[in-house]
Amino acid sequence: MLADGVLVVGTGLLGTSVGLALRRAGVDVRLRDTKAEVLNEAIRMGAGRAESPDDAPAALAVVAVPPEAVGTVVADVLSSGDASYATDVASVKVLPAAEVRARLADSGRYVGSHPMAGREISGPGGALADLFEGRPWVLCPDDQTDQQVVTRALAVARLVGASPVTMTIDDHDAAVALVSHAPHLVAVLMAARLVDAPAHEVRLAGPGVADVTRVAAGDPALWTEILAANAHAVRSVLTDVRRDLDRLLAALETSESARADLYQIMRSGVEGRSRLPGKHGAEHTEFATVAVVVDDRPGQLAKLFADVGAAGANVEDVRIDHSPGQPLGMVEIDVRPGTDVTLRDALTERGWNVHA
Incomplete structure (x- = not known):
């Protein structure tokens, strides 16, 4: 065809x-x-x-x-x-x-x-x-x-x-507003907080803020067109986000009831994230993480992944975080629960600095 x-x-x-x-x-x-x-x-x-x-x-x-x-x-x-x-x-x-x-x-x-x-x-x-x-x-x-x-x-x-x-086209645009367009704007707003932030504060940034703001690096001109074309659906999602933000601001009080509400908000985040599909669209799975310290030298990552392969581990995901001002990095390797202990032992035997 x-x-x-x-x-x-x-x-x-x-x-x-x-x-x-x-x-x-x-x-x-x-x-x-x-x-x-x-x-x-x-x-x-x-x-x-x-x-x-x-x-x-x-x-x-x-x-x-x-x-x-x-x-x-x-x-x-x-x-x-x-x-x-x-x-x-x-x-x-x-x-x-x-x-x-x-x-x-x-x-x-x-x-x-x-x-x-x-x-x-x-x-x-x-x-x-x-x-x-x-x-x-x-x-x-x-x-x-x-x-x-x-x-x-x-x-x-x-x-x-x-x-x-x-x-349908309507269902599609509502869905992408929820899972793509509104999250992009939330990332942009958080990244924008860094523009005028003091250098000594930004210097402390780690993988958390990098993950949250990653998509904010997208082409502003293209995203302006996308958001303008789907404005109604995006506004609907952001209106709900604004309501939750107001609730969160109220929960950041010092009373005991506010603390309980804060916990419920955090809990809803855990529950929502658990609904995201896993690798290749499969059901979401929580993986075990093996964290390895790696010298910032040529060939170190290739050697690490070769040793992971030799240990028989199937890598589900990987994240790399460089230590500010240090010639070191932390490589976080996600594997199936139950295989992480074997992988930690194997990498330690091969001379890697594996975090507990």
Whole structure:
């Protein structure tokens, strides 16, 4: 069904990652971007080839442009015959769907989609062939959608290693407001507290604040477009957050009842986090952590992971924290409960400084 190849329009992080993953699966990928230098970088990375005027219509166009441009690009690709069907990968779906319908009489050849994957690094240089592996890829067909475009978009999602999920456009935008857009804003607000903070305070920052503010490093221009396109759903989530923040401020009093309410708020955080899916979308699992002190010297991480592999441990997650002002780092390795003791013993025998 993808024998005629895939046209990727927009060779930023997501578009280039789609190209890399499809090329790995043996699909003919042709690339298009309005910026020649961006297109050439994606081609150099192996994400596909530049489209040619002699190309037959692609089986599917994957439009990877900002939300406000999706409608125009999809209409152009389908009207020109450059592709038989089209999907997009924008992180909002209501706005693109409305604009495609407004611009295209035969809008059934388009289906909105959204891979729930990304990085704080923008541009083709941040692209990864395995970016989508195990991640949900949402498809949003409606009663006017041609089954062929759904079939082809599903094929792309599966070929890149994602897990397809079907939702309405309204349900999708409400969901991403909760799990992506509002959390991004909370991270931004917390990171903004650091701008004018005294240097001696910021110097104490550890992995906790780094984890909380990680996504705040995303492209401000792109995120402004995303948030503007999903403003209503994001406002709804933030209104609830504001209510909880007011409750938290009241709980930070000195009375015994306030202390009990503070505990309940903290407890709700534990319960909410436990609902997050685990690796590859599996049920959430709490792992045991093995913390190892590593010298900041070339080859140390490779040696550590080789020793972890020799010990027979399956690494579920890993975090690296550098000690401020010290040539040392702490590597935290998450493993299945029950295997952590064996791993600690094995690494200690190999000379590693393992924290209890």
